[in-house]
Amino acid sequence: xxxxxxxxxxxxxxxxxxxxxxxxxxxxxxxxxxxxxxxxxxxxxxxxxxxxxxxxxxxxxxxxxxxxxxxxxxxxxxxxxxxxxxxxxxxxxxxxxxxxxxxxxxxxxxxxxxxxxxxxxxxxxxxxxxxxxxxxxxxxxxxxxxxxxxxxxxxxxxxxxxxxxxxxxxxxxxxxxxxxxxxxxxxxxxxxxxxxxxxxxxxxxxxxxxxxxxxxxxxxxxxxxxxxxxx
Amino acid sequence: xxxxxxxxxxxxxxxxxxxxxxxxxxxxxxxxxxxxxxxxxxxxxxxxxxxxxxxxxxxxxxxxxxxxxxxxxxxxxxxxxxxxxxxxxxxxxxxxxxxxxxxxxxxxxxxxxxxxxxxxxxxxxxxxxxxxxxxxxxxxxxxxxxxxxxxxxxxxxxxxxxxxxxxxxxxxxxxxxxxxxxxxxxxxxxxxxxxxxxxxxxxxxxxxxxxxxxxxxxxxxxxxxxxxxxx
Numbered sequence: 087x088x089x090x091x092x093x094x095x096x097x098x099x100x101x102x103x104x105x106x107x108x109x110x111x112x113x114x115x116x117x118x119x120x121x122x123x124x125x126x127x128x129x130x131x132x133x134x135x136x137x138x139x140x141x142x143x144x145x146x147x148x149x150x151x152x153x154x155x156x157x158x159x160x161x162x163x164x165x166x167x168x169x170x171x172x173x174x175x176x177x178x179x180x181x182x183x184x185x186x187x188x189x190x191x192x193x194x195x196x197x198x199x200x201x202x203x204x205x206x207x208x209x210x211x212x213x214x215x216x217x218x219x220x221x222x223x224x225x226x227x228x229x230x231x232x233x234x235x236x237x238x239x240x241x242x243x244x245x246x247x248x249x250x251x252x253x254x255x256x257x258x259x260x261x262x263x264x265x266x267x268x269x270x271x272x273x274x275x276x277x278x279x280x281x282x283x284x285x286x287x288x289x290x291x292x293x294x295x296x297x298x299x300x301x302x303x304x305x306x307x308x309x310x311x312x313x314x315x316x317x
Numbered sequence: 318x319x320x321x322x323x324x325x326x327x328x329x330x331x332x333x334x335x336x337x338x339x340x341x342x343x344x345x346x347x348x349x350x351x352x353x354x355x356x357x358x359x360x361x362x363x364x365x366x367x368x369x370x371x372x373x374x375x376x377x378x379x380x381x382x383x384x385x386x387x388x389x390x391x392x393x394x395x396x397x398x399x400x401x402x403x404x405x406x407x408x409x410x411x412x413x414x415x416x417x418x419x420x421x422x423x424x425x426x427x428x429x430x431x432x433x434x435x436x437x438x439x440x441x442x443x444x445x446x447x448x449x450x451x452x453x454x455x456x457x458x459x460x461x462x463x464x465x466x467x468x469x470x471x472x473x474x475x476x477x478x479x480x481x482x483x484x485x486x487x488x489x490x491x492x493x494x495x496x497x498x499x500x501x502x503x504x505x506x507x508x509x510x511x512x513x514x515x516x517x518x519x520x521x522x523x524x525x526x527x528x529x530x531x532x533x534x535x536x537x538x539x540x541x542x543x544x545x546x547x548x
Contacts, residue, residue: 176491184411186482190481251414
């Protein structure tokens with residue numbers, strides 16, 4: 087059965103840095119499902135018309151079309167119940183909180199660290215779109231928003247509960263990784279792929295976790311093309 | 318079977334404001350278990366010697382003595398498995414993250430809002446102990462740490478994922494309250510019992526959640542004695 091994932095690409099087609107697409111790529115690997123990625127750019131709205139959606143990730147799983155990264159994780163758990171990502175009942179309700187934590191608390195601080203690197207990473211044809219949408223969201227220019235030092239200081243505080251969690255287990259979800267790990271890891275890959283700015287400190291449990299995550303699933307993320315491969 | 322909970326009291330014996338004791342009182346009510354509280358003060362270390370512990374809560378459940386609020390919640394789930402508080406597997410791992418979130422991110426901001434109110438709420442004989450231990454932890458005086466406006470600004474950001482979670486369900490743990498709700502609610506009661514400082518804003522989903530929590534279990538928390546009853 088053919089399985090395709092529409093995946094954001096940057097100024098080089100091999101540069102894939104969407105945090106939402108990384109969640110899904112790791113989740114598919116977690117389920118042992120192979121996928122072919124289809125490079126997509128922000129302004130390529132027409133390419134997604136078939137899905138009645140205007141953003142990635144979009145997963146085509148045989149006849150099934152699923153949009154939105156979190157809905158894709160739900161879909162994967164329902165369709166391929168082995169090795170749960172989100173789980174059910176209280177587990178699912180609590181990973182939804184973790185999703186909000188990543189999106190509302192972690193991601194904005196990471197954005198401060200890499201705003202201008204991200205701008206450089208997107209395709210030149212996409213840059214106007216990227217700048218306009220992000221500046222409207224922040225209420226200031228990308229140049230004003232970009233502040234790696236402030237981002238790192240915020241992140242240091244925001245990640246305190248993650249750091250504490252990782253003192254008692256190798257993964258956020260315990261002895262092995264699951265949905266919560268992939269939700270945070272997606273945002274970490276976003277930074278890792280487009281920037282050389284450090285966002286963790288050696289010796290921090292979060293740093294050791296990130297290294298472990300890079301190695302999962304035959305080094306899927308470790309082998310990702312990054313800005314370092316472009317120079 | 319006799320069941321006792323050693324519970325921190327303040328300058329009035331009816332004033333009970335420990336966030337860790339409130340977690341346990343709500344958890345016991347959640348399980349439908351009655352309990353008799355034993356008022357305890359910070360410097361009353363001798364009274365807890367039987368438990369080989371120097372803080373509250375301490376639960377005496379018949380012959381069983383259990384210390385530490387989180388361990389008590391675990392004990393309750395094991396001994397009284399109906400109506401899980403923490404749950405098992407992924408659910409339990411994720412509520413552990415939520416515990417760290419409450420203790421590392423929420424509680425410090427709440428402390429800024431009520432530091433001096435807390436100081437006034439503790440028993441006069443306990444105030445030296447309270448001041449010395451807290452000032453050592455913060456690295457500054459209580460007066461320097463006390464900053465309600467800054468606390469509220471921090472809290473506004475820190476609670477963003479909770480607010481988002483409460484847009485889709487009445488409780489953090491979904492349609493009905495469970496462990497995550499009680500973990501956060503304990504800290505909220507701490508503020509509510511000792512201070513008139515607002516920590517939520519009317520119209521905020523967190524405010525509506527707090528009101529719902531106050532009403533649970535026949536208004537156990539709604540009927541609590543607070544600083545307002547002292548004037």
